[in-house]
Amino acid sequence: MSIFVTLEGPEGSGKSTQARYLRNDLQARGCSVILTREPGGTSIGEKIRGVLLDIGNSEISPVTEALLYLASRSQLVEEVLRPALSSKDVVICDRYADSTLAYQGFGHGLNLDELRAVNFLATGGLEPDLTFCLDLPVETGLQRRRRALESLLQNGRQGEPEDGVEWNRLDAKEVEFHRRVRMGYLELAALNPERWVVVDALLPEQDLRGQIREIVLRRLKRESTMRS
Numbered sequence: 001m002s003i004f005v006t007l008e009g010p011e012g013s014g015k016s017t018q019a020r021y022l023r024n025d026l027q028a029r030g031c032s033v034i035l036t037r038e039p040g041g042t043s044i045g046e047k048i049r050g051v052l053l054d055i056g057n058s059e060i061s062p063v064t065e066a067l068l069y070l071a072s073r074s075q076l077v078e079e080v081l082r083p084a085l086s087s088k089d090v091v092i093c094d095r096y097a098d099s100t101l102a103y104q105g106f107g108h109g110l111n112l113d114e115l116r117a118v119n120f121l122a123t124g125g126l127e128p129d130l131t132f133c134l135d136l137p138v139e140t141g142l143q144r145r146r147r148a149l150e151s152l153l154q155n156g157r158q159g160e161p162e163d164g165v166e167w168n169r170l171d172a173k174e175v176e177f178h179r180r181v182r183m184g185y186l187e188l189a190a191l192n193p194e195r196w197v198v199v200d201a202l203l204p205e206q207d208l209r210g211q212i213r214e215i216v217l218r219r220l221k222r223e224s225t226m227r228s
């Protein structure tokens with residue numbers, strides 16, 4: 001028995017931190033857990049991530065960008081997610097197919113049905129059981145990210161993927177783009193309330209941590225009683 005949990009949200013929502021807390025909290029309760037992320041998570045995917053987040057690649061077209069995210073996703077599904085879903089209790093992914101709908105679809109205006117079709121191709125139809133949307137006002141998220149980046153630069157370090165604050169091309173886009181992304185997430189969540197849980201990313205970090213953990217533990221309990 002395994003459940004597949006994804007974390008989604010606009011820039012600066014604290015997803016990556018919460019994903020790590022969730023992994024640690026579940027492991028502390030004896031669950032076997034794997035945490036991975038998109039774009040990346042495999043050696044091919046990390047190379048694709050490098051291309052996507054390279055600030056120099058500003059000429060990339062929205063379709064090229066979408067296909068690169070999808071290529072990374074396809075590799076992750078085959079190499080990491082499917083095997084993990086047959087051996088672990090919980091598989092956590094920091095961003096997944098909904099990011100493409102929110103950013104490339106709602107953000108850049110690519111056709112949502114076409115994106116759903118290519119998402120299906122990339123994932124073979126693998127959908128999360130539970131998706132958290134860490135929601136917050138766009139300005140706050142962008143400010144958080146900028147502050148984190150400034151302190152990183154002041155310390156004279158290059159961006160480190162683990163920190164989730166690396167300099168990335170998408171941060172240079174205007175607030176309007178990020179507003180569409182946020183609204184897109186809320187629309188996706190409203191369309192499928194069975195799978196989505198929208199949580200308040202402005203909550204103190206430890207409160208949010210507890211909230212996410214309890215929801216996942218409840219779901220695990222429900223799944224195990226249903227399957228036994």
Ligand code: TYD
Binds near residue numbers: 039053097168
């Ligand atoms: P990352 O540094 O992981 O940002 P975050 O910490 O916010 O997750 O960079 C991932 C960026 O890629 C982020 O701006 C969202 C974007 N993205 C897409 O536009 N489409 C996608 O399908 C995915 C997976 C990510």
